[in-house]
Amino acid sequence: MTSFSEQLKIATWLQHEKLEQLPFGNHLAKGTLPLKGYISQLQAYYLIHRELEQACRSHSILQLSMIWREELVKTPLLKADLEDLGAECLEEMPAAQGLINLIKKSQPIELIGILYVFEGSIMGAAVMHPTVCQAYQLSEKGARYFKGYGSQTRSKWNTFKKNFDKVLENDIINQPVVIASAQQTFEQVAILFAALWDNLQS
Numbered sequence: 001m002t003s004f005s006e007q008l009k010i011a012t013w014l015q016h017e018k019l020e021q022l023p024f025g026n027h028l029a030k031g032t033l034p035l036k037g038y039i040s041q042l043q044a045y046y047l048i049h050r051e052l053e054q055a056c057r058s059h060s061i062l063q064l065s066m067i068w069r070e071e072l073v074k075t076p077l078l079k080a081d082l083e084d085l086g087a088e089c090l091e092e093m094p095a096a097q098g099l100i101n102l103i104k105k106s107q108p109i110e111l112i113g114i115l116y117v118f119e120g121s122i123m124g125a126a127v128m129h130p131t132v133c134q135a136y137q138l139s140e141k142g143a144r145y146f147k148g149y150g151s152q153t154r155s156k157w158n159t160f161k162k163n164f165d166k167v168l169e170n171d172i173i174n175q176p177v178v179i180a181s182a183q184q185t186f187e188q189v190a191i192l193f194a195a196l197w198d199n200l201q202s
């Protein structure tokens, strides 16, 4: 039987492929994105993860509390990377607003879909980590977020998916809600990537 996490992957994989084909994602993955673009992604992600982490902490529904863990936080990594790169943690950024609004208006169950997308993206980040380090001449500093959980990235993702499936496997009422939320998140990440790319051109 296909697990719910596999169904979700299938339901969003085309959107994932599109992200990789957008100029921003494509240059990032090839190591040809200007440093300014890399920094702007970290700045946007800092605001997005800060909002997501606050939202996950503030809701106490059972399903979310079984999936959300403090060890999933990414803001300290993003903050440290920005400091290493001599860049600011911005307090607002128009390009990130779509995702921030999505998080703000999400019900706790919908937050699980958003969490899936950003936690899963660590799998891709870890694959791109060596390219990012080479492109910007970084080692540990400045590339903490992209390093993900290092050699434990896949096992952590498997644990996340196991909890995720345990919570949602038989919940046919909430499954479509989580799928729709993950799809909206991918849609908003595409909008973010397009905006960050446009900013680089101006």
Ligand code: HEM
Residues within 6 Å of the ligand: 005, 008, 009, 016, 019, 020, 024, 025, 026, 028, 029, 116, 117, 118, 119, 120, 121, 122, 123, 124, 125, 127, 128, 189
């Ligand atoms: C821009 C270049 C990107 C590349 C090259 C990339 C690449 C990858 C790779 C190699 C995987 C692992 C696939 C596997 O072994 O199962 C992955 C997984 C994933 N990525 Fe990306 N990724 C990119 C961007 C993103 C972004 C921006 C997001 C969302 C914010 C994202 C969300 C995900 C998710 C949710 C998964 C897990 C899919 C699953 O197993 O259910 N990716 N990515």
